[in-house]
Amino acid sequence: MSDRFQKGFETIKQYVTEEEANWMIKNDALADIAPDLRKFIMEFAYGDIYSREGLDAKSRALVVITSVVTQGAEPQIETHIKRGLTGGLSPKEIVEALLQLVPYIGFPRVQNALTIAQKVFRARDLTVE
Amino acid sequence: MSDRFQKGFETIKQYVTEEEANWMIKNDALADIAPDLRKFIMEFAYGDIYSREGLDAKSRALVVITSVVTQGAEPQIETHIKRGLTGGLSPKEIVEALLQLVPYIGFPRVQNALTIAQKVFRARDLTVE
Amino acid sequence: MSDRFQKGFETIKQYVTEEEANWMIKNDALADIAPDLRKFIMEFAYGDIYSREGLDAKSRALVVITSVVTQGAEPQIETHIKRGLTGGLSPKEIVEALLQLVPYIGFPRVQNALTIAQKVFRARDLTVE
Amino acid sequence: MSDRFQKGFETIKQYVTEEEANWMIKNDALADIAPDLRKFIMEFAYGDIYSREGLDAKSRALVVITSVVTQGAEPQIETHIKRGLTGGLSPKEIVEALLQLVPYIGFPRVQNALTIAQKVFRARDLTVE
Amino acid sequence: MSDRFQKGFETIKQYVTEEEANWMIKNDALADIAPDLRKFIMEFAYGDIYSREGLDAKSRALVVITSVVTQGAEPQIETHIKRGLTGGLSPKEIVEALLQLVPYIGFPRVQNALTIAQKVFRARDLTVE
Amino acid sequence: MSDRFQKGFETIKQYVTEEEANWMIKNDALADIAPDLRKFIMEFAYGDIYSREGLDAKSRALVVITSVVTQGAEPQIETHIKRGLTGGLSPKEIVEALLQLVPYIGFPRVQNALTIAQKVFRARDLTVE
Numbered sequence: 001m002s003d004r005f006q007k008g009f010e011t012i013k014q015y016v017t018e019e020e021a022n023w024m025i026k027n028d029a030l031a032d033i034a035p036d037l038r039k040f041i042m043e044f045a046y047g048d049i050y051s052r053e054g055l056d057a058k059s060r061a062l063v064v065i066t067s068v069v070t071q072g073a074e075p076q077i078e079t080h081i082k083r084g085l086t087g088g089l090s091p092k093e094i095v096e097a098l099l100q101l102v103p104y105i106g107f108p109r110v111q112n113a114l115t116i117a118q119k120v121f122r123a124r125d126l127t128v129e
Numbered sequence: 130m131s132d133r134f135q136k137g138f139e140t141i142k143q144y145v146t147e148e149e150a151n152w153m154i155k156n157d158a159l160a161d162i163a164p165d166l167r168k169f170i171m172e173f174a175y176g177d178i179y180s181r182e183g184l185d186a187k188s189r190a191l192v193v194i195t196s197v198v199t200q201g202a203e204p205q206i207e208t209h210i211k212r213g214l215t216g217g218l219s220p221k222e223i224v225e226a227l228l229q230l231v232p233y234i235g236f237p238r239v240q241n242a243l244t245i246a247q248k249v250f251r252a253r254d255l256t257v258e
Numbered sequence: 259m260s261d262r263f264q265k266g267f268e269t270i271k272q273y274v275t276e277e278e279a280n281w282m283i284k285n286d287a288l289a290d291i292a293p294d295l296r297k298f299i300m301e302f303a304y305g306d307i308y309s310r311e312g313l314d315a316k317s318r319a320l321v322v323i324t325s326v327v328t329q330g331a332e333p334q335i336e337t338h339i340k341r342g343l344t345g346g347l348s349p350k351e352i353v354e355a356l357l358q359l360v361p362y363i364g365f366p367r368v369q370n371a372l373t374i375a376q377k378v379f380r381a382r383d384l385t386v387e
Numbered sequence: 388m389s390d391r392f393q394k395g396f397e398t399i400k401q402y403v404t405e406e407e408a409n410w411m412i413k414n415d416a417l418a419d420i421a422p423d424l425r426k427f428i429m430e431f432a433y434g435d436i437y438s439r440e441g442l443d444a445k446s447r448a449l450v451v452i453t454s455v456v457t458q459g460a461e462p463q464i465e466t467h468i469k470r471g472l473t474g475g476l477s478p479k480e481i482v483e484a485l486l487q488l489v490p491y492i493g494f495p496r497v498q499n500a501l502t503i504a505q506k507v508f509r510a511r512d513l514t515v516e
Numbered sequence: 517m518s519d520r521f522q523k524g525f526e527t528i529k530q531y532v533t534e535e536e537a538n539w540m541i542k543n544d545a546l547a548d549i550a551p552d553l554r555k556f557i558m559e560f561a562y563g564d565i566y567s568r569e570g571l572d573a574k575s576r577a578l579v580v581i582t583s584v585v586t587q588g589a590e591p592q593i594e595t596h597i598k599r600g601l602t603g604g605l606s607p608k609e610i611v612e613a614l615l616q617l618v619p620y621i622g623f624p625r626v627q628n629a630l631t632i633a634q635k636v637f638r639a640r641d642l643t644v645e
Numbered sequence: 646m647s648d649r650f651q652k653g654f655e656t657i658k659q660y661v662t663e664e665e666a667n668w669m670i671k672n673d674a675l676a677d678i679a680p681d682l683r684k685f686i687m688e689f690a691y692g693d694i695y696s697r698e699g700l701d702a703k704s705r706a707l708v709v710i711t712s713v714v715t716q717g718a719e720p721q722i723e724t725h726i727k728r729g730l731t732g733g734l735s736p737k738e739i740v741e742a743l744l745q746l747v748p749y750i751g752f753p754r755v756q757n758a759l760t761i762a763q764k765v766f767r768a769r770d771l772t773v774e
Contacts, residue, residue: 030627033634033644034611041623044689045232055225059191063226066195067233068624072331073588076624095292096184097192103174104196106491107299108326108334111288118291128291129183159498162505162515163482170494173302197495201718202459205495224679235620236686237713237721240675247678257678303490312516313483317449321484324453325491330589353550354442355450361432362454364749365557366584366592369546376549386549387441417756420763420773421740428752431560455753460717463753561748570774571741578704579742582711583749612700613708619690620712645699 005039008047014057015050015083061087062097069098069113070105077116091121091128134168137176143186144179144212190216191226198227198242199234206245220250220257263297266305272315273308273341319345320355327356327371328363335374349379349386392426395434401444402437402470448474449484456485456500457492464503478508478515521555524563530573531566531599577603578613585614585629586621593632607637607644650684653692659702660695660728706732707742714743714758715750722761736766736773 001009013021028038050060061084068076084094094117102110121128130138142150157167179189190213197205213223223246231239250257259267271279286296308318319342326334342352352375360368379386388396400408415425437447448471455463471481481504489497508515517525529537544554566576577600584592600610610633618626637644646654658666673683695705706729713721729739739762747755766773 030630030634033607033637034615034630036615037618037623037627037630040615040618040689040693041232044685044693045623048685048689049229049232052225052228054221055229059188059222059226060229062188062191063195063229064233066192067199067230070196070199071234071588071624072329073624073628075628091291092183093188096181097188099181099292099294099298100178100184100189100192101196102295102298102493103170103178104193104493104495105200106489106493107295107303108329108331108491111295112331112333114288114292114295118288121291159501159505162478162508163486163501165486166489166494166498166501169302169306169486169489173298173306174494177298177302200459200495201716202495202499204499220678228679228681228685231622231682231685233622233624235618235622236682236690237620237716237718240682241718241720243675243679243682247675250678299490307487307490310483310486312479313487317446317480317484318487320446320449321453321487322491324450325457325488328454328457329492330587349549350441351446354439355446357439357550357552357556358436358442358447358450359454360553360556360751361428361436362451362751362753363458364747364751365553365561366587366589366749369553370589370591372546372550372553376546379549417759417763420736420766421744421759423744424747424752424756424759427560427564427744427747431556431564432752435556435560458717458753460753460757462757557748565745565748568741568744570737571745575704575707575738575742576745578707579711579745580749582708583715583746586712586715587750608699609704612697613704615697616694616700616705616708617712619686619694620709621716 002043004043004047006047007051008042008045011046011051012042015061015087017086058084058088058093061089062093065089065094066097066101069101069109072109072112074112074116077113078120081117081120085120085124085126091117091126095128131172133172133176135176136180137171137174140175140180141171144190144216146215187213187217187222190218191222194218194223195226195230198230198238201238201241203241203245206242207249210246210249214249214253214255220246220255224257260301262301262305264305265309266300266303269304269309270300273319273345275344316342316346316351319347320351323347323352324355324359327359327367330367330370332370332374335371336378339375339378343378343382343384349375349384353386389430391430391434393434394438395429395432398433398438399429402448402474404473445471445475445480448476449480452476452481453484453488456488456496459496459499461499461503464500465507468504468507472507472511472513478504478513482515518559520559520563522563523567524558524561527562527567528558531577531603533602574600574604574609577605578609581605581610582613582617585617585625588625588628590628590632593629594636597633597636601636601640601642607633607642611644647688649688649692651692652696653687653690656691656696657687660706660732662731703729703733703738706734707738710734710739711742711746714746714754717754717757719757719761722758723765726762726765730765730769730771736762736771740773 028035030037061080065080065084068080081094098110098113098117157164159166190209194209194213197209210223224243227239227242227246286293288295319338323338323342326338339352356368356371356375415422417424448467452467452471455467468481485497485500485504544551546553577596581596581600584596597610614626614629614633673680675682706725710725710729713725726739743755743758743762
């Protein structure tokens, strides 16, 4: 495990639960065809980028949620809403960020993202406000 | 001027300078073909959405910058970097938000957005850090 | 219920059946996390925009179908094909609009949209021509 | 000149002026590197697709304008607003179609498209309404 | 069957198995609403474009896979990974092309595409390397 | 200079001329606001990704050109057409790759990319075939 991977793994723990972090270290769904993808995510995305100074974890989570919602990248919307919640965003802040996008991307993608957020909140027994 | 327009105008003042706000109220570049566009931006985008509680102005600016960068909507990248600066984001925070996007949208759109940010920072004599 | 909501509700009746309109008024799938989304859709999308003069209902439906197909926003493709049919577009016109998009967005998104259209037409026992 | 090219050329005359049609037949900006592009546009886009029955020319122009605006494909926005005007859309209908897109793609791309429309209308001395 | 359809059908045989080609000729999922779509795909996409000289079949398949992954057009990612394999790309080359996209489109769409590739490889009992 | 930067710099020399490589090492347009962007491009994009085995340089260049054209990321279309030429793609192969995209993204973005390619070819005195 490289230093950058180690740094990435320490950083991702701000965004996933202890249990998820342990699960991640033992499992890699794409190990048989592209084991380097996980390595790059950990080393580059979390080790080099998320770990930088100058913007707090909550804001980084907000930026990432916004980007995947704007792209309509569905499995990632769920992943990053979960990581945002663990990283300190409240359900209310996530909902407000999604509504803030209406004037910039229109209703369809916001509605789809809110439906995913609702599912995540319910699974974690979270309410808005 | 409707109440919602008034509310929008009060809200946009968090994101533009006094001078720009005054300019806006007197000028509407699209007045001859679509005067309602400015009305909708003021009433709906700023009056209904930006003015909501539950997410601070800086975070709203961050969400909007992220979305227009992810879309590659160029004139708006400049507009919303300027509004973000007025709204309280530091040049450093804006640069960090753009770098945070690299793992989610790739280098090209981030590089283009940083070039725009640089131009805005230079025009306002701002440095990063 | 605001005037704009009322106006939006009257307008949406051009695009949904009586039954659907009644259902809508009693149900809001996102009521627990973002009750304002439905309000904004009704007030802004239908009350302020769809209700404008200068473009007929069928053309508005065509514009919206085209936009969600170009974006690849899947649940909305189904929704707006249904609303377009109720709003006066024939199955033939919808199919022709989708084929018209091939030179502008390529085959993949058109093929996906036609598959959705086919499902909607079959459920309503509609044939093309 | 193939039959399909001929059919395409006859069809494009619904969307361009006599003068532009004559210009097109003598000029091809990409002739030195990709002469087949113009051939494909004429044969496939106009000969096979635009010439189909079941949707009138104005609606086809509306579909195409909507798609290029949704994509943010800038040089084509200008081209197809011009062709839409020649094809029978009024400036008012074009403006209304663009405003109809706000709830589906957000303000930025609509604002950019209206700015292009304004330039086209002014060059042709057209007013809205 | 036009000459162009025939040429397209000969060309597609480089990208699909004998069995799939025979199946295609007898089946058209959209025959009841848009029979011309298949005709256009065969005549234009395969007959006019894929059959051109100057770029080999493997490279054409690579271009198409890259484009549908960049667009996030999901059913087509599966279709074109399959056609690429039949057209001569190795599983390794496909995986490398997808990883090559990370710096240009970010991790989310690459991860989704790799998950689809994995499913295709497993169904065909293919391993990477 | 890290090992990964060094590896990236060696790799990028397959895609840029000696002169450009030397220029790059001395110049960084974004040095005042985001010096790490160039570092990440060199270390991650070129050092980690482009340098991988299993796909040749020409194919990697083709994948990247295809992706930026599909995205419509304009300054990068020019950059990567140039790098593709230096990396071994012929003007003919680039033109064919762009035409291959027509059925997948439509004419507008292909036409814009061909116009950029034409400019690059002319500046280098290259002809197609």
